[in-house]
Amino acid sequence: MFSIAFSMLNGNIKIEVFPNPAIRVFEEYLDFFQNLVYNSLQIIFSKELHMGITDKEKQFYETNGYLLKKGLVSAEDISRIVVDVDDIHNRMAENPTQGIGISWEVYEDDPDHPPLIKQLMHSELVSPTLNKLLRSDTVLDVLEAMMGPDISLYHSKLLPKAGGDGTAIPWHQDYAYWKNDNNKPVMINCQLAISEANLENGCIQFVPGSHNWGLQEHERKQQTFGVFLPGHYQEREDAVAVEMEAGDGVFFNALIIHGSAPNESEKDRLMNTFAYNVTGNGTSQSREVLRGKEFNS
Ligand SMILES: O=C(O)CCC(=O)C(=O)O
Numbered sequence: 001m002f003s004i005a006f007s008m009l010n011g012n013i014k015i016e017v018f019p020n021p022a023i024r025v026f027e028e029y030l031d032f033f034q035n036l037v038y039n040s041l042q043i044i045f046s047k048e049l050h051m052g053i054t055d056k057e058k059q060f061y062e063t064n065g066y067l068l069k070k071g072l073v074s075a076e077d078i079s080r081i082v083v084d085v086d087d088i089h090n091r092m093a094e095n096p097t098q099g100i101g102i103s104w105e106v107y108e109d110d111p112d113h114p115p116l117i118k119q120l121m122h123s124e125l126v127s128p129t130l131n132k133l134l135r136s137d138t139v140l141d142v143l144e145a146m147m148g149p150d151i152s153l154y155h156s157k158l159l160p161k162a163g164g165d166g167t168a169i170p171w172h173q174d175y176a177y178w179k180n181d182n183n184k185p186v187m188i189n190c191q192l193a194i195s196e197a198n199l200e201n202g203c204i205q206f207v208p209g210s211h212n213w214g215l216q217e218h219e220r221k222q223q224t225f226g227v228f229l230p231g232h233y234q235e236r237e238d239a240v241a242v243e244m245e246a247g248d249g250v251f252f253n254a255l256i257i258h259g260s261a262p263n264e265s266e267k268d269r270l271m272n273t274f275a276y277n278v279t280g281n282g283t284s285q286s287r288e289v290l291r292g293k294e295f296n297s
Helices: 021-045 055-064 075-084 088-094 128-134 137-147 174-178
Strands: 002-009 012-019 066-069 101-104 117-121 151-161 169-172 188-193 204-206 249-253 258-260 269-278 288-291
Touching: 055 066, 055 137, 066 137, 075 128, 088 117, 088 151, 128 137, 128 151, 128 269, 137 151, 137 188, 137 249, 137 269, 137 288, 169 174
Parallel strands: none
Antiparallel strands: 002 012, 066 249, 101 117, 117 151, 151 269, 151 288, 169 258, 188 249, 188 269, 204 258
16 A cells, blocks of 8 residues: 655654555545554654655645645744743843844834844844754755755744734745845745744735746845835735644745735734755855755765
């Protein structure tokens, strides 16, 4: 019924399950069968096995340009991140960590407004837990199934959208920021929900399939989130809101159109996006090789 391939990866046993063509007629049950095999093997080996994504998930990703993975990160790790970033706005205003880049929400009419972070670049430097997770097999196995074995970290950024105060992220394709003469749009993001995210507090929204539309013309302004599609942020009927619980992660393509509404609710929305590149895709577009070949090898 299935072929099973075992390999060793960074000390972990990696198992891939390939359904035989004969059972492809039961296409809709494939995920169920594959998960059953993984779960059984997990019990037999008494070890957490990393499974990347199922065929059905891969197909969903290729068709839509994004893939939600529920429960990607444990509740314990989410609690650790919450401790790592506790009081992050005030801490970073008083004594920013070296090597990070922060852009702040601007309150021109209210200079006494407490400082609120719009985006914090290189968040792995303020959170050891984010630093651990961005290189974890749980995340890299999903990426490997999507982008191949040579994976580098492009960057990691914290996107806090404070309750009542967090601004919209206008519609854009990330490749509009990242394109240069010698790279291709093969980068992939993984956005991790550190808090609950829903339509009310400005969760991420995608236009499914738009990763197949090519790079669109963007407007450009010298400001954070300053590269955007005409219209900036307005509700779109063709967009899908991806609501998440803390610990869920959504992977998305460098060309998919995405954005999010302002946070007009009482609840903070705290997300972190890890961005990954295929090693060697463009010069100086990788912070660190995480898996596979080294630079220039
Ligand atoms: O967090 C959001 O709502 C959008 C994030 C985003 O645009 C990005 O990570 O590229």
